[in-house]
Amino acid sequence: MPGEFIDIRVDAKVAKNATLARKLAEICPVSIFISPDEGSGDGIAIDESNLDECVLCDLCLQAAPKGKIKIVKLYE
Amino acid sequence: MSILLTKKTRFIIQGITGREAINLTRENLDYGAKIVGGVTPGRAGRDVYGVPVYDCVRDAVAANGGMIEGSIVSVPPKFTQDAMIEALENGIKLIVVVTENVPRKQVAEAVELAELRGARIIGPNCLGIISPGECKMGGVGGPAANTRQAYTKGNIGVMSRSGGMTTEIASTLTAAGLGQSTCVSIGGDAIVGTTYAELMPFFEADPKTHAIAIYSEPGGRMEAELAEWVLENDSRLPIVAFMAGRFMDEMKGMRFGHAGTIVEGKEDTTAEKIKRMEAAGISVAERIEEIPDLIRTRLARRKR
Amino acid sequence: MRFYEYEAKALFQKHGLPLGQSKLIDNSSGAPNQARAAFKSLDCGPVVLKSQVLSGGRMKAGAVQFADTADEAGEAAKAILPIEVNGQKCRSILVEEKTPIEQEYFVAITWDGRAKRPVCVFSDMGGIDIEEVAEKNPEHVSKTHFSSILPLTPRIAKEAVGATGVSGSDLNKLAPIVFKLMQIFLKYDLTLAEINPLAKLKDGRFLVLDGHIDMEAEARGNHKALLDELGIGDEETRQGRPPTEFELAGARVNAADHRGVAGNVVEFDGNLGLVIGAGGGSLTLFDAIRDHGGEPANYCEIGGNPSMSKAKELTKLILSKPGVEKIAVMMNVVSNTRVDIVARGVIKGCLEAGKDPAETIAIFRIPGAWEEEGFKILEKYGVDYCDRTVSMYDAAGRAVAKMQS
Numbered sequence: 001m002p003g004e005f006i007d008i009r010v011d012a013k014v015a016k017n018a019t020l021a022r023k024l025a026e027i028c029p030v031s032i033f034i035s036p037d038e039g040s041g042d043g044i045a046i047d048e049s050n051l052d053e054c055v056l057c058d059l060c061l062q063a064a065p066k067g068k069i070k071i072v073k074l075y076e
Numbered sequence: 077m078s079i080l081l082t083k084k085t086r087f088i089i090q091g092i093t094g095r096e097a098i099n100l101t102r103e104n105l106d107y108g109a110k111i112v113g114g115v116t117p118g119r120a121g122r123d124v125y126g127v128p129v130y131d132c133v134r135d136a137v138a139a140n141g142g143m144i145e146g147s148i149v150s151v152p153p154k155f156t157q158d159a160m161i162e163a164l165e166n167g168i169k170l171i172v173v174v175t176e177n178v179p180r181k182q183v184a185e186a187v188e189l190a191e192l193r194g195a196r197i198i199g200p201n202c203l204g205i206i207s208p209g210e211c212k213m214g215g216v217g218g219p220a221a222n223t224r225q226a227y228t229k230g231n232i233g234v235m236s237r238s239g240g241m242t243t244e245i246a247s248t249l250t251a252a253g254l255g256q257s258t259c260v261s262i263g264g265d266a267i268v269g270t271t272y273a274e275l276m277p278f279f280e281a282d283p284k285t286h287a288i289a290i291y292s293e294p295g296g297r298m299e300a301e302l303a304e305w306v307l308e309n310d311s312r313l314p315i316v317a318f319m320a321g322r323f324m325d326e327m328k329g330m331r332f333g334h335a336g337t338i339v340e341g342k343e344d345t346t347a348e349k350i351k352r353m354e355a356a357g358i359s360v361a362e363r364i365e366e367i368p369d370l371i372r373t374r375l376a377r378r379k380r
Numbered sequence: 381m382r383f384y385e386y387e388a389k390a391l392f393q394k395h396g397l398p399l400g401q402s403k404l405i406d407n408s409s410g411a412p413n414q415a416r417a418a419f420k421s422l423d424c425g426p427v428v429l430k431s432q433v434l435s436g437g438r439m440k441a442g443a444v445q446f447a448d449t450a451d452e453a454g455e456a457a458k459a460i461l462p463i464e465v466n467g468q469k470c471r472s473i474l475v476e477e478k479t480p481i482e483q484e485y486f487v488a489i490t491w492d493g494r495a496k497r498p499v500c501v502f503s504d505m506g507g508i509d510i511e512e513v514a515e516k517n518p519e520h521v522s523k524t525h526f527s528s529i530l531p532l533t534p535r536i537a538k539e540a541v542g543a544t545g546v547s548g549s550d551l552n553k554l555a556p557i558v559f560k561l562m563q564i565f566l567k568y569d570l571t572l573a574e575i576n577p578l579a580k581l582k583d584g585r586f587l588v589l590d591g592h593i594d595m596e597a598e599a600r601g602n603h604k605a606l607l608d609e610l611g612i613g614d615e616e617t618r619q620g621r622p623p624t625e626f627e628l629a630g631a632r633v634n635a636a637d638h639r640g641v642a643g644n645v646v647e648f649d650g651n652l653g654l655v656i657g658a659g660g661g662s663l664t665l666f667d668a669i670r671d672h673g674g675e676p677a678n679y680c681e682i683g684g685n686p687s688m689s690k691a692k693e694l695t696k697l698i699l700s701k702p703g704v705e706k707i708a709v710m711m712n713v714v715s716n717t718r719v720d721i722v723a724r725g726v727i728k729g730c731l732e733a734g735k736d737p738a739e740t741i742a743i744f745r746i747p748g749a750w751e752e753e754g755f756k757i758l759e760k761y762g763v764d765y766c767d768r769t770v771s772m773y774d775a776a777g778r779a780v781a782k783m784q785s
Contacts, residue, residue, distance in 0.1 A: 029098060056753070180598075267493055269496075323667055
């Protein structure tokens, strides 16, 4: 489920990348990404309740291979 | 010209990996600030928007050959006093503290140490300093694009106990074609590192500053101190003050606004402050939008 | 955060300051009986009964009375119970021995925001309004600053007392009391530690007759042990009046999320809900609303870049208040608080409260950081907004006008 304002889409090619998943969990300032170490599987997992907290810092876009993560502004 | 900081001021950010500090880093870098390092214990070796992170201020200073003039402290209240002292004891002379809710004893202790070390603290609970077109240090103005929109280079100095109102006033001045020399958000707490009266000598000595606008609110004696300074020093600078919180005069003992804004006695009501400032020749605006015209009137009177 | 007199005295006792004998009785209908019993068990002759309120002006209001017998004490308690002092109800009554006084002194320690140091104000003309003494007899009031970082030693108290001309054994008895008060002031993050009067008795002893203690609200967390000891719970804000349910709920919204501030939620009885900020902006906007004839339902201060959920929860709380149909969302030009995040929060708050944001938000006037993004969101939901070209004063006027149409 997307948020009211924000959705984050992860390309299937990186969805199972545990290293990237850990990195994303570490850098996201509003905890949208859940680390695989917190027991939610082996890939990139998203805490949907936090999507609308996204501050558009783009740190996740920079951490992932170009274009593999997309932030969608649902109000546009 | 500007006061307190220039294009060349090299500074660090303590607590650089925090949510607010990450923002600050990007915004200040985008505005052209020379941020040469950041500090978060245990995070040495990383970077935030290309700024290297160190475990402690000592390491940041060492990595820069001792050439660090300033620091922004953006750490939780519990660690703020330690961060201020760490900066002071490592020779940093200008410290901007943005953290809110630091008990005043901890602030007073750090400020006293700063006096001993010949250093200056701005804040806490402030948004920092900006000399439009030169440099900014702190969250004042927000992202660089927004900052350029609100702040323009010019001849009015701005001082404000309210961080938000610093930008509101600057933005109003800018819209009226009056640029700013330097704007300082001094912080809203009962004890702050630098008061209005203590900034006056800097503005007085800056030939590019022609007038001053201040934000004022109930609580404390800072406006009274400014009024006394103006009279004692026969200041060349016309000052216009906006007074907020007039409703509080009817509500003694209630706490509104900043930590320093509780009305405790008759001297710190808005009515009393207005009286004191007007007696010192400071013009008091009822609304922010009146500030530009009042400044123009005062400047015109001065030239005649 | 102000202490009641009996709490201040408990703190003084803990630190060995000299106090008269006393008993605390409650504010129930049994108080007169308790007062009679207290008189007898104190067994010290005449007593004074003092209403425990967080306000000055007790004597004037009749909430301080004297009694020479147990029955008089009962009558006094009965008389004191219903008296409100500046809107403050009697919390309990302190029954204390009445002592023959030779002279009254005043001592207070507070912070001087100009010197940025603690200052000790001492006078040998205590008991009355110190500001009046300072005006008429300035030589009887000393102001002595001291360092908050250098070792605090007794000489500073000696200087403070001696500066008013006090000497001899009085100086040697007063200085230790003043010194202890200085230590207490620093130890507990106080913003005011006052003894007035500090009395010299006919028999040469010195006693603390009344005390006023204020602890810095921000430092409460550092003094939990003391507050527990005194029975002061977190729910006691100790403002000018006790907090309402709505205000307590506001404090919970703020405490639930450390990101940013949704603070100082104060309830008023109007119909226009306010989501305003920050510290200075709120003061400015509240003045403006009232100036336009608006009736605020609340005061608050959002700022410090609150999270979406914090803005959302605050919105929901304000909309839950009976009679509130619309909210005005206004701030000064923001720097660190983000327009888009607040816009998301207030819109989501309206939606979760089952209301249409376009109908419910009378005006949204937050220009500044991330405003392009914020304005896009507001447009999508049809919310009336304005940018910085509309002053705070005029934006408040627009909100008030909508309430009246």
